[in-house]
Amino acid sequence: MNLNYGPEYEDFTKEVQKFCKEYSGVIITNKKGGALTSLSSITNSDKSDGAKVSRSEWQKILIKNGYFARSIPKEYGGFGGDIDIIKNRIIAAEFASNRIPPPMGGQGIDMLVPTLLELGTEEQKQKYIKPTLYGEMIWCQGYSEPNAGSDLASLQTKGELIDGNWVINGQKIWTSTAQYSQMMFCLVRTEPDAPKHAGISYLLIPMDTPGIEIRPLVDMTLNAGFNEVFFTDVTIPEGNIVGKRGEGWTVANATLGHERGSLTDPNATMNRLHMLIDRMKEETINGKKVIENPAYRDKLIQLQGKVMAFQSNSLRVLSAKLNKGQDVKIAGMIQKLIGTELRHELEGFCIDVMGELGTLFEGSPNIRDGGSWQFTYMYYLGLIIGGGTSQIQKNIISERGLGMPREPKTQQET
Amino acid sequence: MYFGLSEDQIFFQDNVKKFLEDNAPLDAVKKITEGADLATKDELHQGLINLGINNILIPEENGGLGLDLLFASAVSQSLGEGIAALPFVGPYVIAPIAIKYGASDSQKEKLFNEMSQNLINCGVGFSEYFGSRDSSDLSISNNKITGRTLFVLDVDFASHVMLCDKKGQIGLVSLKSKGIEIIDLTTVDKTRTYKEMIFKDTPIEILDKTKTSTEAAEMALSAGRIVAAADSLGASQAMINKAVEYSKERKQFNRVIGSFQAVKHMCAEMTAELEPCYSLVWHAAHSFDDSHEDSKLMACLAKSHTSDVSKMVSKKATEVHGGMGFTDLLGLHFWFKRIGLNRHILGSPEIVREEAAKAQGL
Incomplete structure (x- = not known):
């Protein structure tokens, strides 16, 4: 066991700390983009004395310093450095503890860019990666359909090649940020006669193409976090495909792993635990601080044990990425399940700590922390369901991790 | 940066595990616990001493192995997994740590020398x-x-x-x-x-x-708690392994029960909760070895959280076995009860969590 990153990283840490000091309290002025971005703006909302920069300017500042898109080649708009997981971790940890807005996330950056780097044509890389990194080209993900949720590969949106163009008809749902997006990466059934996994292609669709209709879907936090997207004879060039015809399932699976990893940040969970402790020191019941109440205090330490276990586990997963031959297969598989469930529990407990005050919402008098505990409590219920539900995660852990048999297929499926 | 057990630690841990598998299968454990076979208990104890488990935490200059608490925790996992009907946490963990932090130089010299030769226990x-x-x-x-x-x-x-x-x-x-x-x-x-x-x-x-100082008591207690938690890790892992194995063999409705999601999800839940406990217990042991300022807090969190997760595992793993899990025939209850005792050894979860709160000034 050795938890030191080594002396070569001390200078780097100091450099990042200096940057954080320089940009302390910075405000990002336009908040278009993924729902994760709007979440981080809530948890960073308590400072308002810093410089104001636009989202795109902020992305460029981060890339110039190597704090974002570190390992993406310069020719595609990245920093052009080596892949260095430890440096990424130092950046994330320092940004989190200094409450510096993280780089923009979202599906274009977290999922499409890695996919194009791995499987895109040179022309696609040149055209799409730079504006995406700069936050100037927003992407949405067209995967789920009303009848294709956990069983995603049964999707039915149809793509036909007619006169050198793809003509698309069908419907997608749970499409985050569709209303802000310039582009969608989309799974479409192009080979209706092939077996279900082999009949799908991965297409890139400009959102201003005629025939696309977007209907907002208001979620339980009362935000239109999702949309339904309808396609009627939507026509795009034949070349807007990543990988070959019928390879879309493989292409998409290359990126689902990226999404699952990005949903659960142990630094953010640890920060929220500290905010919870602050709240328990401030809130009172009959004039006595909540933190002095043994029932609440015991529950707090239970949660702290879980958060520490989750954070330690993330260190173990990181270690396996750095040290070849270290096998932590199952420890890595559980992060999405444990991370989202834990965060939901933590946010919910802080509501309990505040009692009736914890139910205040939408700018009510006496509201605490801008209502972020209720918002995040509900938001993480969405994350428990999205990106592979907790139940799907348990299938993955038991089947791939423990080698338990798959559910027998129904006659229709076989 | 490396987070995990070292090759040496895994080697030692595997040796203890293999020794118990070869020499102390469930039938032997049953006889020992019925008091029917004390000679075997003596032999097993001697066998583990030959492997060096008594000397892990004793300094090299006194004839010990001079290893650390992470090493002792790794070994403790194997003892829990193999439900070793033998002492460990008292004489070979708490005692040497208490002496290390509490004894005068002359007491240390004498006691460590005698302990390394197993003259006192x-x-x-x-x-x-x-x-x-x-x-x-x-x-x-x-x-x-x-x-x-x-x-x-x-x-x-x-x-x-x-x-x-x-x-x-x-x-x-x-x-x-x-x-x-x-x-x-x-x-x-x-x-x-x-x-x-x-x-x-x-x-x-x-x-x-x-x-004049409570340092030795605090350090010995923390060490004991971390090692007791590690014992529960091993016992819980054994129960999960048995449950998964059983679910792949037992058939009902013309299917192995492990193909039912109700059963699969119980196994996934046990695994998903236990895996982070390994990380937490190792992290706590490392903090202890490093004399980190948070080592008391980490020991308390490791003990109380692992106790809760192990309790859940001991219940669900028994349920996966159905009626057989409830019988003495299968002997699953030996692990269930081991976990039940570990939960309260050196402090029940509520007591330990209260200490954790105080340790961070809450």
Whole structure:
């Protein structure tokens, strides 16, 4: 066991700390983009004395310093450095503890860019990666359909090649940020006669193409976090495909792993635990601080044990990425399940700590922390369901991790 | 940066595991716990001493292996997994750590030398320090001890008992001394022994530094808690492995039960909760070895959280086995009860969490 990153990283840490000091309290002025971005703006909302920069300017500042898109080649708009997981971790940890807005996330950056780097044509890389990194080209993900949720590969949106163009008809749902997006990466059934996994292609669709209709879907936090997207004879060039015809399932699976990893940040969970402790020191019941109440205090330490276990586990997963031959297969598989469930529990407990005050919402008098505990409590219920539900995660852990048999297929499926 | 057990630690851990698999299968454990085969118990103890488990935490200059608590935790996992009906946490973890932090140089020299040659062996009674029950109380004055204490651990092969009073003062009592009464306590877990002890003006040798400092008591208690948590990791892992194996063989409705999501999800839940406990316990052991300022807090979190997860595992793994899980025939209850005892050894979860809160000024 050795938890030191080594002396070569001390200078780097100091450099990042200096940057954080320089940009302390910075405000990002336009908040278009993924729902994760709007979440981080809530948890960073308590400072308002810093410089104001636009989202795109902020992305460029981060890339110039190597704090974002570190390992993406310069020719595609990245920093052009080596892949260095430890440096990424130092950046994330320092940004989190200094409450510096993280780089923009979202599906274009977290999922499409890695996919194009791995499987895109040179022309696609040149055209799409730079504006995406700069936050100037927003992407949405067209995967789920009303009848294709956990069983995603049964999707039915149809793509036909007619006169050198793809003509698309069908419907997608749970499409985050569709209303802000310039582009969608989309799974479409192009080979209706092939077996279900082999009949799908991965297409890139400009959102201003005629025939696309977007209907907002208001979620339980009362935000239109999702949309339904309808396609009627939507026509795009034949070349807007990543990988070959019928390879879309493989292409998409290359990126689902990226999404699952990005949903659960142990630094953010640890920060929220500290905010919870602050709240328990401030809130009172009959004039006595909540933190002095043994029932609440015991529950707090239970949660702290879980958060520490989750954070330690993330260190173990990181270690396996750095040290070849270290096998932590199952420890890595559980992060999405444990991370989202834990965060939901933590946010919910802080509501309990505040009692009736914890139910205040939408700018009510006496509201605490801008209502972020209720918002995040509900938001993480969405994350428990999205990106592979907790139940799907348990299938993955038991089947791939423990080698338990798959559910027998129904006659229709076989 | 490397987070995990080293090759040496895994090697030692595997040796202990293999030794127990070869020499102490469930039938042998059953006989030992029924008191029917004490010769085998002696042999097993000697076998583990030959592997060096008594010397892990004793310095090299005194004939020990000079290893650390992460090493002891790795070994403890194997003992829990193999439900070893033998002492470990008392004589080979708490005693050497208490001596390291509490003894004078001359006491250290003498005690470590004798311990490394297995000339002395200590049962351990720390209940007065973290939570006396049933109005038990010990009082020490003029190098004599008087009173009654409960739940003295690992007296099986002991020549001495190491006792800690409520102020953190630690001393050694030879079991040959006059004025000692020992009463066997029977717990659900027959793989370990607990004693009630009554002393009357019994001579005690106090570890010098513990007269003025609680550091030794705190460090010994933290070490014991981390190692007890590691024992539960091993016992829980054994239960999960058995549940998964059973679910792949047992058929109902013309299918192996492991193909039902209700069963699969129980196994996934057990695994998903237990995996982070490994990380937490190892992290706590590393903090302890590093003398990190958070080591007390980490030990408390590791002990209380692992206790809760292991309790859940012991229930669900039994349920996966259906009616067979409930029988003595399968013997699954040996692991269930081991986890049940570990939960309360050196402090029940609520007591330990309260200490964790105080350790961080809450």
